[in-house]
Amino acid sequence: TVVLAGVFYAEAGGKRTLYPAGSYYLLPAEWPHASGCLPGADCLLFQFQRDRFDLKPLR
Numbered sequence: 753t754v755v756l757a758g759v760f761y762a763e764a765g766g767k768r769t770l771y772p773a774g775s776y777y778l779l780p781a782e783w784p785h786a787s788g789c790l791p792g793a794d795c796l797l798f799q800f801q802r803d804r805f806d807l808k809p810l811r
Contacts, residue, residue: 753776753777753778753779753797753798753799753800754775754776754797754798755771755772755773755774755775755776755777755795755796755797756773756796756797756798757773757793757794757795757796758773758789758790758793758794758795758796759771759772759773759789759790759793759795760775760777760787760788760789760790760795760797761787761788761789761790762777762779762785762786762787763785763786763787764783764784764785764786770790781803782808
């Protein structure tokens, strides 16, 4: 994923990592995490993956 605008975040293991515009990141399959965009500006992301999306909400 490439962050084109805004600030995206990913949280795992009690740690939050911020990805501002111009950053890229890889979230491995089945990696438990929470993610989203910081308030204040919309995020625009470019995402690519070779296989199906593996979203498994925790509830």
